Amino acid sequence: MDSCGRKIPKFVKFLSALDCCLNDMDVPRRYCTQYGESLPTTFRLKVRTGYEFSVDFDKRKQRISGLSLFYKHFGLKGGESLVFEYCGGYKFNLFILSDDFSEIEYPSIVHHFQTCQPVPGAFDLINVIYF
Numbered sequence: 020m021d022s023c024g025r026k027i028p029k030f031v032k033f034l035s036a037l038d039c040c041l042n043d044m045d046v047p048r049r050y051c052t053q054y055g056e057s058l059p060t061t062f063r064l065k066v067r068t069g070y071e072f073s074v075d076f077d078k079r080k081q082r083i084s085g086l087s088l089f090y091k092h093f094g095l096k097g098g099e100s101l102v103f104e105y106c107g108g109y110k111f112n113l114f115i116l117s118d119d120f121s122e123i124e125y126p127s128i129v130h131h132f133q134t135c136q137p138v139p140g141a142f143d144l145i146n147v148i149y150f
Contacts (some may be wrong), residue, residue, distance in 0.1 A: 036097030042087040051081040055137040064113045
């Protein structure tokens with residue numbers, strides 16, 4: 020996908036009920052082949068409301084770890100899809116799509132390591148193409 024004339028690396032992860040019980044998540048092999056070496060071993064995921072949290076990335080295993088609290092905070096049970104958009108450096112934007120593929124209305128919560136307040140009404144639909 021292109022945004023303002025430049026390609027922004029993205030990948031989509033469909034969540035099963037089992038995924039939501041785990042702390043780790045596999046990153047697609049093709050994404051790791053293309054971008055894995057440029058990714059840091061720790062980065063921050065951010066949703067539209069400003070909620071941010073840090074996760075670890077194991078380049079060798081191609082896995083993100085540290086997601087269980089995120090699943091709990093957003094009440095994810097399986098059937099949702101996560102869209103990861105790499106912003107460069109140590110940041111990914113993260114969009115959560117419900118089981119009908121529309122972006123959820125994010126709850127106004129703040130991760131316990133954050134000092135900022137949630138941004139009210141900070142959600143909007145995004146266009147995602149599934150293959």
